[in-house]
Amino acid sequence: MRTIGWSLGGMPAALVALTIAAGAWAAPPDTARPDTRVTPELETAVQRGLEYLARTQKPDGTWPDQYGQVSGIVGLAMMTFLAHGEVPDDSRYGRVIRRAVNYMVTTQSENGLLAGRSESSPMYSHGFATLALAEVYGVIDDPRVGPALKKAVGLIVRSQNQLGGWRYSVDATDADTTVSGAQMLALRAAANAGMEVPVETIRRGVRYYMNCFCPGGGFGYTGADSPSAARAGIGLLVLSLSGQYRSPEAKATAEYLFAGGYQDRSYYLYAAYYGSQAMFQAGGKYWQLWNETMTPSIIAMQQPDGSWSGAYDSGGPTGGTAMALLAIEVNYNLLPIYER
Numbered sequence: 306m307r308t309i310g311w312s313l314g315g316m317p318a319a320l321v322a323l324t325i326a327a328g329a330w331a332a333p334p335d336t337a338r339p340d341t342r343v344t345p346e347l348e349t350a351v352q353r354g355l356e357y358l359a360r361t362q363k364p365d366g367t368w369p370d371q372y373g374q375v376s377g378i379v380g381l382a383m384m385t386f387l388a389h390g391e392v393p394d395d396s397r398y399g400r401v402i403r404r405a406v407n408y409m410v411t412t413q414s415e416n417g418l419l420a421g422r423s424e425s426s427p428m429y430s431h432g433f434a435t436l437a438l439a440e441v442y443g444v445i446d447d448p449r450v451g452p453a454l455k456k457a458v459g460l461i462v463r464s465q466n467q468l469g470g471w472r473y474s475v476d477a478t479d480a481d482t483t484v485s486g487a488q489m490l491a492l493r494a495a496a497n498a499g500m501e502v503p504v505e506t507i508r509r510g511v512r513y514y515m516n517c518f519c520p521g522g523g524f525g526y527t528g529a530d531s532p533s534a535a536r537a538g539i540g541l542l543v544l545s546l547s548g549q550y551r552s553p554e555a556k557a558t559a560e561y562l563f564a565g566g567y568q569d570r571s572y573y574l575y576a577a578y579y580g581s582q583a584m585f586q587a588g589g590k591y592w593q594l595w596n597e598t599m600t601p602s603i604i605a606m607q608q609p610d611g612s613w614s615g616a617y618d619s620g621g622p623t624g625g626t627a628m629a630l631l632a633i634e635v636n637y638n639l640l641p642i643y644e645r
Contacts, residue, residue, distance in 0.1 A: 341636040350604045354630045357611030359401045366408030370621035376419045377430035379405050380437025381627035388634035393445045410453045417456030426473040432487025439494035458495045461488045469513035481527050486539035493546045497641045511547050518554045522561025535572045538579030545586035559587040578628035585635050
């Protein structure tokens, strides 16, 4: 593991002032260092997972399974190396990072869409891939990344619909909290990297989530009903990263997960990816419970070859491995998107 020095660039002063004044993306007060623990078991699991992804990556930067050419999955897999402190110039894993980045930028559409080849849900892919480019932007010397990221952010802003959210296609007029979550995280990461993101885009996105909040905690799929662990994690993370970490909706959702919602086994690794970040942002008893229960559970699911797949597979072996690793790598606290 190596320590990363992030170069995030400068956000325009007027945008910074507007962001602070609006309360959007305001960070929680700086408190004691989060209770993260990199145990020998965790480090071993992460090393095995990274070795699996490095070993199975194809020369073009993709992976050979069903979803291995989806740009969003490629981006998430690339992020697992950054989350462990690996960098593009590293002799061991640098080539893996650069191959993935090359695939994402060379397959980007003229309108900015990061969706790879023949993807059925392009905005899902686009959100995760944009997040990945934002996270690698500060540590790679590839001059293509900045312009690609700017175009990708522009597409997210333009495609936000009248509901304040996003769905599967660029021109969708409906929305759901899962696809919208990928866009909201991507926008936060892009702003961290110095890209200009309109505050009104964030305000509208937050309002959409508030409209999908379920009484008692959690969020529905397209409305305020039928909460799940995955959507609770997504909604809580979106609110936490958007300056609404003290809202009643965020508090109720953290309690929903704390009271047992985290044990929901549907879309397990997908839910773990979001839930780990959300409970880390919530901190205190919420993160402690998560880290003491879910982190060992995720590690125990690792396969002999180093991957995560099988009954709770998400996005094929590559996607499942990436989400599992990113969920437990919160303990390294290295990615900018993990910062509280």
